[in-house]
Amino acid sequence: MGVMFEQCTDISCGNIFAWLNQGPLTLTIFLHTVIILPMIWIYFSEKKKLEKKN
């Protein structure tokens, strides 16, 4: 129970990285999300540009 959201037990809980570093939502998943999602957006915007050119 309560696996997804657990109370922060790190010594510095005021820090967002302390929250991201525990439980299933790890820092790695967070970083991949913020890096990959904008790349998807860049992909489609580039695709649109190329199609317009042709």
Next chain:
Amino acid sequence: MAEKKASVWTSISFWRRSAAWVTGFAVILLIFLTFDTMKQIRMGTDEELAKGIKRRIPAPTVVNYKIDYKYDEKRGLEAPVIGPEKQPLFGKELSPKEAAAMLHLGKLTVQAKNCMDCHTLLGNGAYYAPDLTKAWLDPMWEKTMPAMTGAKSKEEAMVKFLMHPEKYPTHARMMPNLGITEKEARGVVAFLKHMSSIDTNGYPRGFSKTAKEFETGGTYAK
């Protein structure tokens, strides 16, 4: 002429924009983390210590307090517990200035005598001799060393051992006499006591005070 399908994967501008985003984001994140780390590793103050405010690295006056090492159920690791009882080093309570000076002398001695050639301090050094990160909390200094050195207290035993380590057979690998003076040895003891009060997220893992008779680890496991 057949219509040419545009591929984004071979477009230079897609990769350029992606690289710019990843690099830019990483730079901003690293700058943020640098400042955040600086805030977290800042040494605490004497007032914070007196009020019981927890910091990763407490003020040098932590040597005036009793330091315990307890298992934290929530964090799932052992953490230092400072005070509230006092336990002044060598029986004399130090002012913030005196404590800082003593710690500084200890640090210089540890560097000058190159303790890290054999020991590990906060993850840095060698594994030839015992890890010193939590050395102050090692029960050996209370159980066997005072009797062996003929000292009255734990800290006096540490000083005697540091000055003449070749006299006391504590380990198969004996520590050599490094020519440490009494004043320097006292500084090293203060330095070690302060280091044991640093919250290292349960590091070193093998060091365990609560493990029954140190069956699962500890610096001098049976």
